[in-house]
Amino acid sequence: MSRIDAKFAQLRAEGRKAFVSYVMAGDPDYETSLEIVKGLPAAGVDIIELGMPFTDPMADGLTIQAAGQRALDGGQTLEKTLDIVRALRKVDNTTPVVMMGYYNPIYSRGVTRFLSDAREAGIDGLIVVDLPPEEDSELCIPARDYDINFIRLATPTTDNARLPTVLQNTSGFVYYVSVNGITGTAAASAAAVGPEVARIKAATDLPVIVGFGIRSPEAAESIASVADGCVIGSAIVAQIADGKPVSEVLSFVADLAAGAHRA
Template identity: 60%
Template structure:
């Protein structure tokens, strides 16, 4: 049965535009403010929302998201409260896809079966667990798929054609392409290389490909939306929220608007990108000149 993620990307494909995927750390700077932000994101232009699961050792994250996780933990946020946050969001929004993003340790400690049951009941649609490789699919990926949740895998600039089939084997919902080598928020992507990477991944899968890491504003979002099926923005939103807090790290009257306003600006950039079908035809023609005809591969 299609999930909200599947349906949302299908709708956007008919609209011939990319998705805007926004990241928010659960409980940053507190659960009430975080819920207000989540509720405002869809109207601001977010098509899919990633909700971070706070963790003490976020090895793939840069300083901005690390600090957000620490603020959330200091505010008492844990996995149970993260799921409750999603359930509260679902009381007023049954349409927007929610993806939980984080690390395996909190899920393992909670218990995989209990976590999947509670996540589904809360209204979670998909998972991104950055420290579980394909070789560990039996730990969480396969049970999640059986439970009806999408399991979204990361591909990176170092994921070559030999490795891609393993990465994609049990991936569903969409593929998250990390546009830079390193941690979140570390650098700006090279858009020409990102475009070629997206096309290479698409020769291996029919899944949508979303690009994240390094998206900071409407201009960079528009550049990525021209060749990807989705644009992911995280560190820039987390940093906008941090800048709105008071000296004690508490929310102010500007906190929700600081995030929502930036999302609205970036959403305009995504929507200003040329129609996807036309750009894909142009890119494929150019690709033929640069590297010769594409070769379809199978898994």
């Protein structure tokens, strides 16, 4: 059983929803980023999404674009991103870590080398937003050989004809994008999200986690109540961008996690 599967089994047994946090690796610098990542589990984070900085983040809003640029300007690399996970694994061997980003850095490193290094570092899953199901042979299917889940995005435009293709090789969980567009824009609505989550869950046994447009404990509770959990990224990254001390960032995360866990 993967760490992701084990986490969802634990949450089901406890009757709780999942809280997933996104942070950009290397933002605002390597040491601060590492301190934040190490503090996330104690703040109530069930699964960590760790962004891979990339020069052309097409699906990201301004907040996460800026975070990626800060990280790159500070010298963050794919190797240093793996190093953050390696360091986390020295103190936490149970919290799942999902790397999220784009295919170019992985392709540049070489798929086989990347998957081997990711497995060794302690990565549990991948979200690669610019690889559609038609390209599963590039990374999704090879990841199976390394016991790394490939998590697919479903969106409001993923209709019933397209959904089986999206779900075909997905594992770990399904990430439902609650709003059309890029990260950090419109607010998510439980009334709109609930029926879509139910539609997806009718087609898969995988947990469905909802992200985009969730910025407060109240919103986390509302969205998690109609799904298996929620993801918050831009709101956390904005705290880092504002130069908040690590303790304040983690306190903010703890409030968000408490909201999701009330659902």
